[in-house]
Amino acid sequence: MRLTTTLLALALTTALSAAHAQAPVAATATTRIAPATVQHAEQLRERALADDTAWKFVEGLTTEVGPRLAGSEADARAVKWAEAKFKALGFDKVWTEPVTFPKWERRSESASVVGASSQKLTLTALGGSPGGKVEAEVVRFPDLASLQAVPAGSLAGKIAFIDYRMERAKDGGGYGMGSRVRGAGPSAAIRAGAVAYLMRSAGTDSHRNPHTGITRFDEGLTPIPSAALGAPDADQLARLVARGPTRVHVELDCGWDGTATSYNVIGEMRGRSKPDEVVLIGGHLDSWDLGTGAIDDGAGVAIAVGAAKMIGTMKQRPARTIRVVAFANEEQGLHGGRAYNDKHVGDVRKHLIAAESDFGAGRIYAFNTSAPDYAKAAAQQIADVLAPLGIAYTPTEGGPGPDIGPFAGNGLAWGALRQDGTDYFDYHHTPDDTLDKIDPKALAQNVAAYAVFAYMAADADGDFGSKPGKVVPPKE
Amino acid sequence: MRLTTTLLALALTTALSAAHAQAPVAATATTRIAPATVQHAEQLRERALADDTAWKFVEGLTTEVGPRLAGSEADARAVKWAEAKFKALGFDKVWTEPVTFPKWERRSESASVVGASSQKLTLTALGGSPGGKVEAEVVRFPDLASLQAVPAGSLAGKIAFIDYRMERAKDGGGYGMGSRVRGAGPSAAIRAGAVAYLMRSAGTDSHRNPHTGITRFDEGLTPIPSAALGAPDADQLARLVARGPTRVHVELDCGWDGTATSYNVIGEMRGRSKPDEVVLIGGHLDSWDLGTGAIDDGAGVAIAVGAAKMIGTMKQRPARTIRVVAFANEEQGLHGGRAYNDKHVGDVRKHLIAAESDFGAGRIYAFNTSAPDYAKAAAQQIADVLAPLGIAYTPTEGGPGPDIGPFAGNGLAWGALRQDGTDYFDYHHTPDDTLDKIDPKALAQNVAAYAVFAYMAADADGDFGSKPGKVVPPKE
Numbered sequence: 001m002r003l004t005t006t007l008l009a010l011a012l013t014t015a016l017s018a019a020h021a022q023a024p025v026a027a028t029a030t031t032r033i034a035p036a037t038v039q040h041a042e043q044l045r046e047r048a049l050a051d052d053t054a055w056k057f058v059e060g061l062t063t064e065v066g067p068r069l070a071g072s073e074a075d076a077r078a079v080k081w082a083e084a085k086f087k088a089l090g091f092d093k094v095w096t097e098p099v100t101f102p103k104w105e106r107r108s109e110s111a112s113v114v115g116a117s118s119q120k121l122t123l124t125a126l127g128g129s130p131g132g133k134v135e136a137e138v139v140r141f142p143d144l145a146s147l148q149a150v151p152a153g154s155l156a157g158k159i160a161f162i163d164y165r166m167e168r169a170k171d172g173g174g175y176g177m178g179s180r181v182r183g184a185g186p187s188a189a190i191r192a193g194a195v196a197y198l199m200r201s202a203g204t205d206s207h208r209n210p211h212t213g214i215t216r217f218d219e220g221l222t223p224i225p226s227a228a229l230g231a232p233d234a235d236q237l238a239r240l241v242a243r244g245p246t247r248v249h250v251e252l253d254c255g256w257d258g259t260a261t262s263y264n265v266i267g268e269m270r271g272r273s274k275p276d277e278v279v280l281i282g283g284h285l286d287s288w289d290l291g292t293g294a295i296d297d298g299a300g301v302a303i304a305v306g307a308a309k310m311i312g313t314m315k316q317r318p319a320r321t322i323r324v325v326a327f328a329n330e331e332q333g334l335h336g337g338r339a340y341n342d343k344h345v346g347d348v349r350k351h352l353i354a355a356e357s358d359f360g361a362g363r364i365y366a367f368n369t370s371a372p373d374y375a376k377a378a379a380q381q382i383a384d385v386l387a388p389l390g391i392a393y394t395p396t397e398g399g400p401g402p403d404i405g406p407f408a409g410n411g412l413a414w415g416a417l418r419q420d421g422t423d424y425f426d427y428h429h430t431p432d433d434t435l436d437k438i439d440p441k442a443l444a445q446n447v448a449a450y451a452v453f454a455y456m457a458a459d460a461d462g463d464f465g466s467k468p469g470k471v472v473p474p475k476e
Numbered sequence: 477m478r479l480t481t482t483l484l485a486l487a488l489t490t491a492l493s494a495a496h497a498q499a500p501v502a503a504t505a506t507t508r509i510a511p512a513t514v515q516h517a518e519q520l521r522e523r524a525l526a527d528d529t530a531w532k533f534v535e536g537l538t539t540e541v542g543p544r545l546a547g548s549e550a551d552a553r554a555v556k557w558a559e560a561k562f563k564a565l566g567f568d569k570v571w572t573e574p575v576t577f578p579k580w581e582r583r584s585e586s587a588s589v590v591g592a593s594s595q596k597l598t599l600t601a602l603g604g605s606p607g608g609k610v611e612a613e614v615v616r617f618p619d620l621a622s623l624q625a626v627p628a629g630s631l632a633g634k635i636a637f638i639d640y641r642m643e644r645a646k647d648g649g650g651y652g653m654g655s656r657v658r659g660a661g662p663s664a665a666i667r668a669g670a671v672a673y674l675m676r677s678a679g680t681d682s683h684r685n686p687h688t689g690i691t692r693f694d695e696g697l698t699p700i701p702s703a704a705l706g707a708p709d710a711d712q713l714a715r716l717v718a719r720g721p722t723r724v725h726v727e728l729d730c731g732w733d734g735t736a737t738s739y740n741v742i743g744e745m746r747g748r749s750k751p752d753e754v755v756l757i758g759g760h761l762d763s764w765d766l767g768t769g770a771i772d773d774g775a776g777v778a779i780a781v782g783a784a785k786m787i788g789t790m791k792q793r794p795a796r797t798i799r800v801v802a803f804a805n806e807e808q809g810l811h812g813g814r815a816y817n818d819k820h821v822g823d824v825r826k827h828l829i830a831a832e833s834d835f836g837a838g839r840i841y842a843f844n845t846s847a848p849d850y851a852k853a854a855a856q857q858i859a860d861v862l863a864p865l866g867i868a869y870t871p872t873e874g875g876p877g878p879d880i881g882p883f884a885g886n887g888l889a890w891g892a893l894r895q896d897g898t899d900y901f902d903y904h905h906t907p908d909d910t911l912d913k914i915d916p917k918a919l920a921q922n923v924a925a926y927a928v929f930a931y932m933a934a935d936a937d938g939d940f941g942s943k944p945g946k947v948v949p950p951k952e
Binding site for chain 1: 535539540541542543549550553589592593594595596598682683684685707708711712715716719767768907908910911912913
């Protein structure tokens, strides 16, 4: 999951609701779901809870490929792996669509306190950081605002350190500020004259596994080495700085290196009567390089694949096609989602509705959709079948995932299946994002929910409001 | 904490009980503690619960010195730091005693799966491992016995991998086998012909922070690179090996390099009437290099220091002296404890009783002592004052800590204040052994218990059975 998913979601919920409210109510008949479809969905839900396709998928991807930083050799392997797996799972059509982006590499990184309290610090470069070797005194700031408030040039020759503690929340709300510290901190540090930027990891754990994630540098600024400390290391640095002047040596070997091309991997289970219309579900195939990308986002792709597989093996397929998209390079700028939007934006009406899983493998506890008034009854029908999974219908909360965000900004209807992310930021973007952090039962609950959602939408009589039209361009 | 503390404790409990049973009952009068002393101990206990000397000590040591591998520059700093701190805290006498030992260094370490599933593995060299670069196929064994059972030479050119999962237990009992896998695994691997040894970390967590710890190689064998994988990495390697032949590249730069001299740091709060007799409490000052040695064993030294400080500031000191020993190089072979034994073994009777804290900072839940029958009533008196701290008297369980083990093997009476170690092996010997893992309230409960124990023993009328005599030499 990337920068501002939650914020983006909230912004879009509001924006799209407003947009739909303004749409002419007329023309479109009420969208409904047939009683037989509801019944099949209930059976599908129970079958999905007992199915291990998703578990095997994420087990295989994280084991056989492992970490798959966008543009790396392993990313290319992941694309081939996913394509082969989609075929093996019986998708009717499997293809790839190219996605080109700047390539960033991490080679090595280290840091240490120098002087009387000489000791190593555990850190990791932020994605997008340049390499560099810096030794300087550290100035600590409790939050982003306090760094942004210092006069230009006042940190000349110093290392700026934001020691902000991200808050734990079921809906991941703490990541809003956590990711801003990562995204906006480096530029604030540069304006203040700093020679490097350090931050307490945007995470909720207390382990020495720092959290990476993309950062950016505002136009016209010269990037500086930027890295995140493990939580215990941030504690340590704060204690040392409180005792007196503290110098830190930071050495990062990383940076941008040309461009790379990866691929959105797409598989379809064809619909029985309207195969050209699709319900899109997916996640992103790339991961950060530190862990094996189990919760971010092997799980998301696996959930979509598992749901599609369940629907594909029903006695009677839904009317429309289920399309699974494993997006390329979400982590460094929604590149796969943007490419998908660019290629398919003319077909927005053919995309009945979309839902993306990119918040780990925790249980889904809430459902929402951008469905306009004429499709609200169908949304309620879906919610009723989801309810036994412990999923509440919360029509005013949640939004599209990051990769369907660009398309949602161009009129794509979306569903949101909101996961419990209480522990998500303990592992997110760290070496600890590994398979053991996934509870197979929670994963199966996700699959059941996605299967119900995708099947019922794909078999609905009527649409969910997808139509061309700029709503609000999603934030990055 | 080192290799076989728990086993050693159990062995000694039995051995010493037997020894005491055989001692002539005669001569010694019953040891008792005066009612006024009991009353003062109760007041001391309550004061200690509110005191932060121990917290400040461990906060300072882990922050200002940080990791302090025996024989390193940081270890020398730790000795100076502790000496100065003892003086600042008002110990009446502070001195050091040299401890010389072979010096082992860790410089760098890395590993990766090579081939189709190429990816990094997180590992750490075992203490005592030689360096080396090895690339070979991995053969997995579920436990030590199965590796020990293979024919000599049958693993020629292979890497032996023991994938044993250590069990979580309040008393740390799982470490018995966990540490044997670490201590005996490499020699078993060498006998089988292996070129390197890998093990699942002896720990109970599921983080990518591997657990180091000392290993040894049996006489006459040529050491091979030996390392512990993080738990998720062991999972991963097991899954890969189950899929088919898996090659791993291991690169360790580490090894023995001459000898080093460090110091036991000793401080005394003098007794009011029998100052030449001492109650010894302590922990070890060295740590492994990966974390900052907070739970292992900054906490232990801090607890002893905090307790001594409380006793030192009583209106009336106990009859005997409280001696705090911060032992040197426990981790690599009880070097400080052995040196102390060698130097003081002639004075065993002057050491009334000893207790050592080396099992983290969890709450103490049980008390025991080697007290012979004539001192059992006094032990019960101590137990009664400990009881309100949630500490049970368990006369048949527990034994001396590792560093007082050698001396206990020569007749030193000991007390055992057993800590809840349920979480101890989540952090033990990992980068995650940092200050944030200590609960200040649990630490204060430890201080209160040590203060009660040391004060009451030091003020007792009579002894606790210390006397010259070989009991059973402690295991290493």
